[in-house]
Amino acid sequence: MTESNIAIELINVDKHFGAVHANDKVNLSVQTGTIHGIVGENGAGKSTLMSILYGFYQADSGQIKVFNKDFRAISSKQSIEAGIGMVHQHFMLVDNFTVLENVVLGSEGGALITESLSNARVELTRLAKEYGLEVELDIAVEELSVGMQQRVEILKGLYKGAKVLILDEPTGVLTPQESDELFRIFEALKKQGVTIILITHKLREIMSITDNVSVMRAGKMVAHRETSKTNPEELAELMIGRKVLLNIKKSKAKSGNPALIAKNLEIINEQGLKRVSDVSFEARSGEILGIAGVTGNGQGTLLKALAGILPISKGSIEIMGETITSNNSLNPEQLRNLGVAHVPEDRQRMGMISEFTASETALLGYHNDKTINQGVWLKRASVKANCESMMEAFDVRPNNPNLMSSNFSGGNQQKLILAREFERDPDLLIIGQPTRGVDIGAIEFIRKRIIEMRDAGKAIILISVELEEIMSLSDRIVVMCDGEITGTVNGSDADEATLGMMMANALGSKDELKGVEV
Amino acid sequence: MTRERRLSWINGFLLPFLNVLTAFIATAIVFVLIGVDPIKATKILIYGALGYDEGLGYTLYYATNFVFTGLAVAVAFHAGLFNIGGEGQAYVGGLGTALVALYLNPALSAWIVIPLAISGGLLFGALWAIIPAYLQAYRGSHIVITTIMFNFLASALMVYVLVNVLREVGEMSPESADFIKASWLPFVHDVFASFGYKIAKSPLNLSILVALFFSGLVWFFLWHTRWGYAIRAVGKSNDAAVYGGINPKKIIIVTMCISGALAGLVGINELMGVQHRLFLNFNYGYGFGGIAVALMGRNHPVGILIAAFLFGILYQGGAELDFELQNVSRDIVVVMQGLVILFCGGLEYLYRPILIRFLAPIEGTE
Numbered sequence: 101m102t103e104s105n106i107a108i109e110l111i112n113v114d115k116h117f118g119a120v121h122a123n124d125k126v127n128l129s130v131q132t133g134t135i136h137g138i139v140g141e142n143g144a145g146k147s148t149l150m151s152i153l154y155g156f157y158q159a160d161s162g163q164i165k166v167f168n169k170d171f172r173a174i175s176s177k178q179s180i181e182a183g184i185g186m187v188h189q190h191f192m193l194v195d196n197f198t199v200l201e202n203v204v205l206g207s208e209g210g211a212l213i214t215e216s217l218s219n220a221r222v223e224l225t226r227l228a229k230e231y232g233l234e235v236e237l238d239i240a241v242e243e244l245s246v247g248m249q250q251r252v253e254i255l256k257g258l259y260k261g262a263k264v265l266i267l268d269e270p271t272g273v274l275t276p277q278e279s280d281e282l283f284r285i286f287e288a289l290k291k292q293g294v295t296i297i298l299i300t301h302k303l304r305e306i307m308s309i310t311d312n313v314s315v316m317r318a319g320k321m322v323a324h325r326e327t328s329k330t331n332p333e334e335l336a337e338l339m340i341g342r343k344v345l346l347n348i349k350k351s352k353a354k355s356g357n358p359a360l361i362a363k364n365l366e367i368i369n370e371q372g373l374k375r376v377s378d379v380s381f382e383a384r385s386g387e388i389l390g391i392a393g394v395t396g397n398g399q400g401t402l403l404k405a406l407a408g409i410l411p412i413s414k415g416s417i418e419i420m421g422e423t424i425t426s427n428n429s430l431n432p433e434q435l436r437n438l439g440v441a442h443v444p445e446d447r448q449r450m451g452m453i454s455e456f457t458a459s460e461t462a463l464l465g466y467h468n469d470k471t472i473n474q475g476v477w478l479k480r481a482s483v484k485a486n487c488e489s490m491m492e493a494f495d496v497r498p499n500n501p502n503l504m505s506s507n508f509s510g511g512n513q514q515k516l517i518l519a520r521e522f523e524r525d526p527d528l529l530i531i532g533q534p535t536r537g538v539d540i541g542a543i544e545f546i547r548k549r550i551i552e553m554r555d556a557g558k559a560i561i562l563i564s565v566e567l568e569e570i571m572s573l574s575d576r577i578v579v580m581c582d583g584e585i586t587g588t589v590n591g592s593d594a595d596e597a598t599l600g601m602m603m604a605n606a607l608g609s610k611d612e613l614k615g616v617e618v
Numbered sequence: 619m620t621r622e623r624r625l626s627w628i629n630g631f632l633l634p635f636l637n638v639l640t641a642f643i644a645t646a647i648v649f650v651l652i653g654v655d656p657i658k659a660t661k662i663l664i665y666g667a668l669g670y671d672e673g674l675g676y677t678l679y680y681a682t683n684f685v686f687t688g689l690a691v692a693v694a695f696h697a698g699l700f701n702i703g704g705e706g707q708a709y710v711g712g713l714g715t716a717l718v719a720l721y722l723n724p725a726l727s728a729w730i731v732i733p734l735a736i737s738g739g740l741l742f743g744a745l746w747a748i749i750p751a752y753l754q755a756y757r758g759s760h761i762v763i764t765t766i767m768f769n770f771l772a773s774a775l776m777v778y779v780l781v782n783v784l785r786e787v788g789e790m791s792p793e794s795a796d797f798i799k800a801s802w803l804p805f806v807h808d809v810f811a812s813f814g815y816k817i818a819k820s821p822l823n824l825s826i827l828v829a830l831f832f833s834g835l836v837w838f839f840l841w842h843t844r845w846g847y848a849i850r851a852v853g854k855s856n857d858a859a860v861y862g863g864i865n866p867k868k869i870i871i872v873t874m875c876i877s878g879a880l881a882g883l884v885g886i887n888e889l890m891g892v893q894h895r896l897f898l899n900f901n902y903g904y905g906f907g908g909i910a911v912a913l914m915g916r917n918h919p920v921g922i923l924i925a926a927f928l929f930g931i932l933y934q935g936g937a938e939l940d941f942e943l944q945n946v947s948r949d950i951v952v953v954m955q956g957l958v959i960l961f962c963g964g965l966e967y968l969y970r971p972i973l974i975r976f977l978a979p980i981e982g983t984e
Binding site for chain 2 (some may be wrong): 172407408409431432433434436442444446449450451452453454455456460464465466467468473476477478480502503504509
């Protein structure tokens with residue numbers, strides 16, 4: 101490895117946030133023209149490190165070299181000038197601007213935009229050809245698919261002269277096919293000498309696409325490996341510092357009677373858009389029904405309707421002998437009384453109240469419960485004791501019921517919510533994204549608990565965008581695309597390729613199938 | 619001390635204290651600009667408000683009104699509603715009190731009349747808040763706009779009622795007749811006298827006990843009942859409340875009724891306690907003052923009691939300043955009130971980043 105080959109070099113980069121040591125003397129060198137993966141649990145310091153590179157934060161100490169030149173960014177402007185581009189997890193695009201307008205945003209040039217637009221058009225056409233990043237330039241970004249929007253982000257970076265691209269969890273919102281397409285783009289970029297830093301927690305991606313990988317844990321860079329000389333088990337162990345069980349062992353399901361039967365559901369969401377149409381399925385006790393799909397294909401809306409938050413506009417849901425139709429809806433409280441528990445997709449906004457204490461969050465949905473109310477008086481001591489026992493049962497740390505909910509880590513917040521819903525011994529569990537933003541240790545714990553509930557004879561409906569999660573937990577899998585069910589598979593027969601096709605609704609005809617495989 | 623404790627100490631005590639202090643420093647600058655010695659002015663203000671029986675009586679009498687309107691604003695605030703309509707709710711609440719206190723059989727015992735008259739104030743205050751609440755909950759009209767409009771409507775209504783309905787025949791001024799004696803709340807100096815203690819006369823009456831009672835009740839209601847829990851849940855996160863089976867629309871209606879009812883209690887102090895008749899603009903300024911009191915008291919009953927006391931001092935002390943100093947008018951109180959609102963409300967978190975950096979550094983995430 102010669103000096104000139106190194107695109108980015110970090111030497112003893114240190115960053116504190118108050119008492120937290122977010123980056124502890126981090127060393128990293130990324131070779132030019134390679135794909136370099138950075139893996140680590142949530143809170144390991146990956147994002148902080150990249151934010152330092154992109155000028156959002158300044159390092160407390162340490163040295164950064166970009167293409168062998170000393171580099172210190174006080175804003176993203178310096179980073180862009182030094183040739184660093186970043187594609188954020190949540191795209192930074194103006195929805196109702198065209199692709200061209202979005203790319204030019206931030207480098208408009210003079211007072212009149214026409215000239216820079218026409219220059220940009222020429223330049224973008226060249227870039228698109230060179231890297232295989234074809235996107236229609238005059239279409240509004242909101243009309244593009246998520247995968248295409250991501251391309252726009254990448255183009256934006258290249259247009260601004262990026263020679264190093266940082267991508268933060270780029271595949272979180274993509275179908276497996278779109279991810280493959282993205283990886284193909286990575287290869288093309290690599291061939292042209294662009295350096296790519298890929299931040300992810302998906303080990304499969306690291307293994308399939310990167311040249312080198314660095315592992316972070318608790319603010320420290322714990323290992324650098326050549327990807328070809330490592331394996332997922334080793335990386336997982338390095339990430340959390342001990343061996344983990346990635347595949348949960350489970351016995352065969354003992355399916356019982358249907359606990360929920362949905363027939364021809366049509367659901368209109370809060371914005372008045374039809375997000376679910378003609379969906380039918382049933383969930384049986386003792387069984388986990390997984391609902392797979394790319395984010396935003398109606399699963400979230402379906403989940404809300406099953407939990408009584410949104411009304412249904414057509415069809416019916418039978419739960420525990422009650423029939424819900426468009427004229428006869430049950431609210432979340434009535435459903436809870438029937439024995440339905442709901443772990444919402446959006447933990448922060450729905451599952452908890454961040455400005456409430458843990459014990460108050462542990463009360464959400466159950467504040468009318470007879471055991472904690474005596475006349476008008478809400479017995480706070482009982483509320484606290486309940487919370488303590490939940491924290492005990494689900495190993496929530498710190499086990500302090502008086503701590504503000506927002507002060508728990510994502511994993512512990514989720515464990516508290518699961519404890520709240522599981523401890524009431526419900527008959528039907530509706531669980532959305534149980535492990536989103538949760539560290540690996542907690543993922544293992546949460547999945548085991550879900551299996552335990554299944555084995556205790558509960559019916560479970562699991563919605564997750566993590567295909568791996570759906571596949572490892574579900575006994576039956578329903579796939580949704582664009583508000584409709586595009587396939588049903590037995591858990592044991594499921595493979596990623598088939599599910600991926602269903603998620604993109606590509607099994608409709610042979611022609612479409614070919615289109616996706618390009 | 620844990621960081622959690624330090625933060626709540628910063629938010630609950632240090633921050634309001636510094637905000638009020640800043641408001642006073644700004645007031646001192648205003649005094650210097652108009653050629654008044656701020657130290658002398660402070661001495662006059664404090665002596666006038668606290669230095670002798672009568673002054674203290676006035677201070678507490680003003681504070682009583684601020685407790686009612688402060689609680690009203692705070693309760694609504696806990697549901698995420700900004701009730702600017704305390705002024706109108708207090709006004710119409712007074713009408714409810716007056717109707718009971720005017721037309722009940724004079725032979726009835728005070729033990730019956732007084733609770734009924736108080737209920738009249740609660741009821742009318744709540745009714746005046748229910749329409750804006752309905753419009754917010756089911757029609758999406760913003761509560762700030764509608765409650766302000768209802769303040770004007772209340773003014774117009776009360777002028778009409780006093781001029782055309784309640785004014786006594788042959789009387790020139792728009793006032794009602796005197797209330798029946800049984801509805802008069804005893805003055806504190808009379809109560810003391812009956813126990814043999816002599817204190818100077820002041821308008822301070824037993825409404826102050828009503829105010830303390832309702833402060834306790836609000837505290838219990840918000841933090842120790844399931845309904846209080848539901849209200850706070852809606853205020854902190856509408857989505858989470860819906861998830862928890864709480865209907866935010868109902869909560870908006872119920873909360874605004876409670877808020878309006880509390881504001882409607884101003885009439886107890888002003889009408890049943892002191893004037894014993896209904897007249898124009900008895901509510902003047904207390905509804906808006908309540909906003910400042912709630913902001914300063916951080917929407918907690920204890921904080922509101924303290925803040926209301928401070929505002930009582932400003933009102934009474936301001937009157938003394940007006941009396942003692944030639945180039946100061948009573949309007950200086952409005953200036954101070956405005957500065958308190960500016961620093962406690964608008965610039966609430968001015969010092970927070972600095973305090974947190976030095977006293978409770980973030981152990982946060984990346």
